[in-house]
Amino acid sequence: MSINTIPIADNHRLSLPTIDMPPRILLGAGPSNSHPRVFAAMIAPTVGHLDPTFIRVMDEVSELLRYAWQTDNEFTIATSGTGSSAMEAAFANVVEPGDRVLVGVNGYFGRRMVDMAGRYGADVRCLEVTWGEAFTLEAIRQGMETHRPQVLALVHAETSTGVRQPLDGLSELCREHDCLLLVDTVTSLGGVPLHVDAWGLDIAYSGSQKCLSAPSGVAPITFGPRALTKIHNRRTPIANWYMNAELLGKYWAGSPRAYHHTAPMHLFYALREGLRLVAEEGLAERWARHQATAEAFWAGLEELGLTPHVPREIRLPSLTTVRVPEGVDAAAVSRRLLTEYNIEIAGGLGDLAGKVWRVGLMGYNARRETVAVLLRALAEVL
Ligand SMILES: Cc1ncc(COP(=O)(O)O)c(C=O)c1O
Structure with a gap:
């Protein structure tokens, strides 16, 4: 039988209706709902990944990111991948086999950093506190003196616990020890005060x-x-081809720009619009909106007799962990919110599994009306 006469196996042909996803209100640990303008931006035409118009989009994304992060760093780009790809890019590029990396582990994403640093051959040391607490400057100083690391890695906004890690004083400490300061800002960028240059972050x-x-x-x-x-x-050599900063640098800033990979341009249009919204609103106003929304939520929790897990001084506005009251089935509550109210909230992770719910009020969802809808649904379900 020649290749052209093989019969088509028609039993493999599927007939499915068009996709029909529910309109969820995403108040979990992320993703949060995209702003409608972001979706509108995504229907712009596809162009080539080296098209001058797309290169301009990349430049604009870099410029808008510098604003959102408050940095003058020339090397400010977006990797094609999720947050973990940028985490991978951070460790792959600055860690060499045998480098000592000190990681602050007070939640799930600190643990992921330990895993990644180890995969690049680091001699990983951990500082640990209970999930729900932050590291004091003094504890970090002691850790630096004991371990003498080349890289100090911390999570600014631990999405698994809702803790905001204070970063003041670390720039001086890291410079004294000739150590790089690497910070995860996945749940803080655009919602929580963050100043990359003023705080001396070397990698974010x-x-x-x-x-x-x-x-x-x-x-x-x-x-x-x-x-x-x-x-x-x-x-x-950098032991990762896709996230190699030198190769990516030639695509983002080379002259001429060099093909590295086929960028997912529609996602870049989306990011550009998301960042344009940040710039339009203004960072200070945006941070204040996130804080005010979270405070409205915390006040509503109190009225329902519910308690946030994290003390106020280190509580993130973008992600609140709420203690599950005695005798309440945490998973059943989340399930009812999802199926009856179309609201997603997240359960606890790792050490906090079953003990807390995680509620994200991020970006477009950091609004009073979202809080009101959630509190009403929670009151009914509980
Ligand atoms: C603090 C933190 N770091 C890293 C990640 C990983 O990001 P992603 O799931 O987009 O790969 C997340 C995701 O929730 C996160 O919250």
């Missing part, structure tokens, strides 16, 4: 699907001058 990365109100799939990352010096003077 984020995601698109949280406070930036875009779909997941592109992930911002910025490398400061000290990080770039380390990258350019490595003894060993």
